Amino acid sequence: MNFPRERTALAEVMAFLFSKGWAPGTGGNFSIVVGEGADRRWVMSPSGIEKGSVAPSDLIVLDRELNVIEGTGKPSAEALLHVYIAESFGARSILHVHSVWNTLLSRRFLKDGHLYLEGYEMLKVIGSIKTHETRIAVPIVPNSQDMPSLVETLKAKLGDEPPVPAFLLAGHGLYTWGDSLAEAKRHVEGLEFLFEVEAREQSWGTHAGG
Template sequence: MVPETPSIEQEIDQLCTTARACYARGWVPATSGNFSVREGNRIFITPTGLDKGTLAPADLLAIDLEGRALAGSGRPSAETSLHTVIYRERVHAKAILHVHTIWNTLLSGKFVSTGHVPLHGYELLKGLSGVASHDHTEHVPIIENTQEYAELAEHLRDVLRSNRDAHGVLLSRHGLYTWGESVAEARRHLEALEFLFEVEGRRLFSHQD
């Protein structure tokens, strides 16, 4: 039996639940992070300055694929353009999650000159869609952070085109963007990558003098 496709209302509920869970884990401190879900040419996204620990469906803004507001109150985040780039470049993506964790911040700073964080040999890599074995290397690309978001969006577009198999992108000393064909898949990718960042971070930093 083919699983029933969740409605947009169900996906929005799941997005809010996921955002609150991320807040509870300390992954979106203060008012950081942003979350969105897509239905066709509409995107439902968190506005700027919102506490993710209390996120409810009524808080979301509706925008189009160009980032223009369609409905809702509040102001779009400066990072809205990064969501629209991901949706345009990853046409099957239906949800995007962006978090600021200790481990993705540390690793994105450590590996920024390399251009990616390599993750290899871990069983939890199989939590990423299309990965069937621990004997896989996931290269999570890193983009230099900047407050010039038009420039950042262009760089993100280029990185996505150059890394077709990546399940996420890091902004250096900033945070992780990951996505999925549903909120559930995006959350699975988020939890798998954040677990692996912590394992790899503990391994690397524990060996430093």
């Protein structure tokens, strides 16, 4: 079995995200990129399994073209989004979760094209942000089951340098990524914290922005 360290680390993060309620009902998908160029491999969650109790040996290894080279599962159709994110932004780990809060906000603010988050200390979870006196815009695009066309939509929306290492699919979930699994996990935790605070504040009608 190749990549035992990456498998163990990814399975642990998946169990953690599941325990938080962010990947219910076999939802979400998760990957680590190993190697470069033609030697690139993916350690990835297989499609259709519950994410809370995955053994390292249950994870699949894919080659650069997404052929399964180790394991018995199949990649999610959304694996194409992982390829897009890694190739466009140099991500080394990509985490995708379906939470209540990201689903609510992604539907509510789809018409604006972004979810704006401003003035929160937790914004510093994004490595490039050093102060809470900041506003970030998390891009939101409509959901689709047609992955090649979704990739084209994302390319048009995010360009070469997305404002944050994350986007929302409306009514579906969050994609975020990082230079490492640890960084990508930090982004999920920070963003999901921000989503919950923002959604609760808005539902109280006491939003700082009126």
